Amino acid sequence: MSRIQATFAALKEQNRKALIPYVTAGFPFANITPDLMHGMVLGGADVIELGIPFSDPMADGPVIQKAGDRALAQGIGMTQVLEMVRSFRTKNATTPVVLMGYANPVERYDQKYGAGRFVTDAAAVGVDGVLVVDYPPEECEEFAASLKAHGMDLIFLLAPTSTDERMGQVAALASGYVYYVSLKGVTGAGNLDTDAVERMLPRIRQHVSVPVGVGFGIRDAATAKAVGKVADAVVIGSKIIQLIEDQPHEKVVPVAINFLREIRAALDA
Helix, strand or coil: CCHHHHHHHHHHHCCCCEEEEEEECCCCCCCCHHHHHHHHHHHCCCCEEEECCCCCCCCCCHHHHHHHHHHHHCCCCHHHHHHHHHHHHCCCCCCCEEEEECHHHHHHHHHHHCCCHHHHHHHHHCCCEEEECCCCHHHCHHHHHHHHHCCCEECCEECCCCCHHHHHHHHHHCCCCEEEECCCCCCCCCCCCHHHHHHHHHHHHHHCCCCEEEECCCCCHHHHHHHHCCCCEEEECHHHHHHHCCCCHHHHHHHHHHHHHHHHHHHHC
């Protein structure tokens, strides 16, 4: 059983929902990410999604695009991201970490260091799951098998436009959890329609046996609580980025902790 699977199993026993915050690695300061990850755990995070900075993040809105640009300008690439996870693991051996990003940095890493090195190096530093936005299930069976062989989960996105056929393809490979993108559009776009989410989740669960997390558009305790009533996990990214982007170094972690504690309290209420 992977760390992600163990976390969801424990939460289910406690009748609690997973809180999954997202932050771009190396944002807003190049050296802050491990401390920020520890802060997120203090704030109530069950799983952490760590964004791999990339210059052309097609699924991300302006907030996360800007965060990625800032991290890239500070020299943050895949090597640095893996080092951040290694640093986090020196003090935390239990909280699952999912790397979220795009095919280009993953494949570039393998070009640079050798075939399959991304998977082996990610496993070595303590990564638990990988979500590659632009890897469709029909093109990554080998990647999924390699991750599984190294004790990691491959996480897929589903969207309001996903067909039953697509859900079946995802179900055949997905492990850990699936991430339901609740909006048509990019991260941080539009207002969340919780009724539409409530209607969609039973359809997803007809195909998918792993837990279902919901993200895109969750920005406060009220929307988190509404989504938590129907989903297994709540994913929050853009709002955290907005809250910390202009903070001085010493305020970044406390601001994130306080925000996540509000969300945690709403989910547990």
